[in-house]
Amino acid sequence: MTSAKSTDVQPTGDPLEPVSCGPLPCTGGRLRKLTRRMTSFYEQHLRAIGLKLSQYSVLMNLSTEPQTLLQLADRLEMDRTTLTRSLKPLVDQGWVAEVAGDDARRRLLVLTASGHRFRKQAQQVWCDAQLALETQLGRDFTADLNAQLDRALSQLKPALPEEN
Amino acid sequence: MTSAKSTDVQPTGDPLEPVSCGPLPCTGGRLRKLTRRMTSFYEQHLRAIGLKLSQYSVLMNLSTEPQTLLQLADRLEMDRTTLTRSLKPLVDQGWVAEVAGDDARRRLLVLTASGHRFRKQAQQVWCDAQLALETQLGRDFTADLNAQLDRALSQLKPALPEEN
DNA sequence: AAATATTATGTGCATATGCACATAATAGAT
DNA sequence: ATCTATTATGTGCATATGCACATAATATTT
Numbered sequence: 001m002t003s004a005k006s007t008d009v010q011p012t013g014d015p016l017e018p019v020s021c022g023p024l025p026c027t028g029g030r031l032r033k034l035t036r037r038m039t040s041f042y043e044q045h046l047r048a049i050g051l052k053l054s055q056y057s058v059l060m061n062l063s064t065e066p067q068t069l070l071q072l073a074d075r076l077e078m079d080r081t082t083l084t085r086s087l088k089p090l091v092d093q094g095w096v097a098e099v100a101g102d103d104a105r106r107r108l109l110v111l112t113a114s115g116h117r118f119r120k121q122a123q124q125v126w127c128d129a130q131l132a133l134e135t136q137l138g139r140d141f142t143a144d145l146n147a148q149l150d151r152a153l154s155q156l157k158p159a160l161p162e163e164n
Numbered sequence: 165m166t167s168a169k170s171t172d173v174q175p176t177g178d179p180l181e182p183v184s185c186g187p188l189p190c191t192g193g194r195l196r197k198l199t200r201r202m203t204s205f206y207e208q209h210l211r212a213i214g215l216k217l218s219q220y221s222v223l224m225n226l227s228t229e230p231q232t233l234l235q236l237a238d239r240l241e242m243d244r245t246t247l248t249r250s251l252k253p254l255v256d257q258g259w260v261a262e263v264a265g266d267d268a269r270r271r272l273l274v275l276t277a278s279g280h281r282f283r284k285q286a287q288q289v290w291c292d293a294q295l296a297l298e299t300q301l302g303r304d305f306t307a308d309l310n311a312q313l314d315r316a317l318s319q320l321k322p323a324l325p326e327e328n
Numbered sequence: 329a330a331a332t333a334t335t336a337t338g339t340g341c342a343t344a345t346g347c348a349c350a351t352a353a354t355a356g357a358t
Numbered sequence: 359a360t361c362t363a364t365t366a367t368g369t370g371c372a373t374a375t376g377c378a379c380a381t382a383a384t385a386t387t388t
Contacts (some may be wrong), residue, residue, distance in 0.1 A: 026290070027297060027306060028199075028206045029221050030313040033241055035192075035199040036345075037320050042192045043346095044323060054374070057193050070336065077197055079376050084338070086374075105336045105383050126190070133191060137319050142191060148312050149194040155301050156201050159208060200375075207376095218344070234366065243346050248368070250344070269353050269366045 038133075045129035051122055054078075054086055059111070059119045062096060066110040077158065095119075202297075209293035215286055218242075218250055223275070223283045226260060230274040241322065259283075 042053045061067075061075055069087075073080040087109065090096040095115035098107040111119065134142045206217045215223075225231075225239055233251075237244040251273065254260040259279035262271040275283065298306045 025310050026221070026294065027310055027313070028202045028217055030310060030317070031195070031199045031202050032217070032344095034313050034317055034320070035195045036241070037317070037322055038192045038195050040323055040346085041320060052373070053192055053196070057190070068336075077200070078374090080336090081338080081377085082373095082375050089373080103336085103384070107337085130190065133320075137316060141315070141319075145312055145316060146189050146191055146194060148309055149191070149198050151305070152301060152309060153194070153198055153201070155305075156198070156205060156297075158201055159204055196374095204376085216343070232366075242344090244366090245347085245368080246343095246345050253343080267354070267366085271367085 041133060042126070042129045045125055045132070046122070049118075049122060049125055051125075055090060056122055056126055058083070058086060058090060059095065059115065059122060062109055062111045063116065063119050066099070066108040068101065068106045068108060070106075072109060090115075093118075205297060206290070206293045209289055209296070210286070213282075213286060213289055215289075219254060220286055220290055222247070222250060222254060223259065223279065223286060226273055226275045227280065227283050230263070230272040232265065232270045232272060234270075236273060254279075257282075 039053055042056075046053060046056060057076060058072070061072060067075070069083060070080060073083045076083065078086070087096060091098065094112055095118050097110050097112050097115075099110055101108045137145070203217055206220075210217060210220060221240060222236070225236060231239070233247060234244060237247045240247065242250070251260060255262065258276055259282050261274050261276050261279075263274055265272045301309070
């Protein structure tokens, strides 16, 4: 062993290099577990109208204005290709349509008339689910949780794709 | 307008039937978004050893003792059938093996020797990721977030499957 | 105008998620 | 011993997630 002066009494761990890592809880694991339960909770309600939670968020985010795939993906912060496939059942149901944009590359996604009607209905159901959730978790706790999630989102920015 | 006395100034909403539901934030949506980012964060680290976060949690939860599929699914609180398929790449890699139990129905899942070695390596990498996360979010905030997630988990119990 | 870069999108692959349905083995009831 | 219920698991389907690769159209450079 090297000599240890009184200012050097922690030979096994530099406090800035915080110990070896036994008891650290996995934040990601917790989050994934809670997300499974939470999604299940919402979808118990949404099942009545045959909608997934992710589809609901697509309908809501399309309800204000037509957007291209990339714009919508950015807004939802979903992978572009995930969104492509999530849209398919909505297009098949006739709730979302693709119209040509001024640029032949991009197609604008728009809510159809029946899409707007369905979105209203879905919003009612979602609202019931959200209220049920807040009843179960408690108003104040839900608000706190939302705030924590927002704060985490603002501090954990998405990784930039590597430049190739 | 109808007359309003000083004790009756909220004609549009019964406070116990909390208004119509315009501005409620979607807790589930936030959670899903954060989970995507968080998973991505961990997997940027885990990619070095070609492991998904969910696979890591399987390895960790198998490291103490052999279990049947159902036991492991309960512990991880994952859908049984999701776990079946998550295990396949781990079995293919030779990290997990299935051995016959005393009952011909159940097979015990066990970590192989190389599985144990790999799990140790994976734990190092995971630990780096967790520390990086805590650095980015702040120690105290991460601890708070973990606590909030735990509390939400304890209050939002999984739905019981319907009796048929 | 031609070559090159960027933009917008699609498809294939691997895994994640959970529901519905199917099967095999054991346990319990008659 | 046989019928029935329960337990443990698998498979098919639909969607979610994101990476790698491919293509078409527009923009930029030379």
